[in-house]
Amino acid sequence: MALKGKVALVTGSTSGIGLGIARALAAEGADVMLNGFGDAGEIEKLRGELADEFKVKVHYDGADLSKPDQVAAIVKKAQDELGSLDILVNNAGIQFVAPVEEFPEAKWDAILAINLSAVFYGMKAAIPGMKAKKWGRIINIASAHGLVASPHKVAYVAAKHGVVGATKVAAIELANDGITVNAICPGWVLTPLVQHQLEDRAKEAGTDVPTEEKKMLQETQPMLKFSTPEEIGALAVFLCSDGAQTITGVPLPIDGGWVAH
Numbered sequence: 001m002a003l004k005g006k007v008a009l010v011t012g013s014t015s016g017i018g019l020g021i022a023r024a025l026a027a028e029g030a031d032v033m034l035n036g037f038g039d040a041g042e043i044e045k046l047r048g049e050l051a052d053e054f055k056v057k058v059h060y061d062g063a064d065l066s067k068p069d070q071v072a073a074i075v076k077k078a079q080d081e082l083g084s085l086d087i088l089v090n091n092a093g094i095q096f097v098a099p100v101e102e103f104p105e106a107k108w109d110a111i112l113a114i115n116l117s118a119v120f121y122g123m124k125a126a127i128p129g130m131k132a133k134k135w136g137r138i139i140n141i142a143s144a145h146g147l148v149a150s151p152h153k154v155a156y157v158a159a160k161h162g163v164v165g166a167t168k169v170a171a172i173e174l175a176n177d178g179i180t181v182n183a184i185c186p187g188w189v190l191t192p193l194v195q196h197q198l199e200d201r202a203k204e205a206g207t208d209v210p211t212e213e214k215k216m217l218q219e220t221q222p223m224l225k226f227s228t229p230e231e232i233g234a235l236a237v238f239l240c241s242d243g244a245q246t247i248t249g250v251p252l253p254i255d256g257g258w259v260a261h
């Protein structure tokens, strides 16, 4: 229970990687503010299950992370309702795939707002409280696409490279404030975000999802298997631990070898 007494906000934690991280932090004793979209009843069930299983406080707020004022408001809500904000995991993200010349401007704006600007607004809102306590962990969920590119993902790749840059700036600014700032860079993780891409690819190629899963991994990930939300959660817990207190400003791949080749 290394994180007992700490409060974590995990954005986009009603699904996929964010949920994996929220579970892992709660399992270590952190109180958690959940966020994200979805069916209200399902989210309330999830909130109650996490609280019961790990005997921690779990609250939820449906802030739309594309709106800067809502990002600041959820940080304040975590502080007000749970007592502080010690761990900020900027995870909410969306994807859209098209060649640059066909990429819809509205999708560019939405991806930049949620995947990049919300990271800035979240850090801006959370840092003063962390500085006052002289302890903080900021974990920004970037991607292998924060380090390398793939075709048809111009907004996503630009946003994720931006997340890695913003992570480095905050890390060096906060180096002597007891606050570390790191980016986790997952390769493929089989979440709804990737499931949609697989379904689209299968439709386009006239194949099926299992075939496209194999092709997706063969294209980029030497270790031919998906990382899991549980593994990303374990890495987030490690970054919050005392053993990681001098790891800062790092984009950490967890990608089965993707960016190594």
Ligand code: NAD
Residues within 6 Å of the ligand: 011, 012, 013, 014, 015, 016, 017, 018, 035, 036, 037, 038, 062, 063, 064, 065, 066, 091, 092, 093, 094, 114, 115, 141, 142, 143, 144, 185, 186, 187, 188, 189, 190, 191, 192, 193, 194
């Ligand atoms: P997901 O679709 O399963 O989950 C995304 C979460 O973000 C959901 O909870 C959703 O409700 C929330 N969300 C979306 N828009 C939001 C908004 N405007 N405001 C608040 N919440 C919003 O996706 P995932 O795969 O778990 O992705 C999580 C993060 O991991 C994203 O930043 C993504 O870019 C990153 N990532 C994913 C993979 C992968 O292979 N799945 C790889 C690298 C990086």
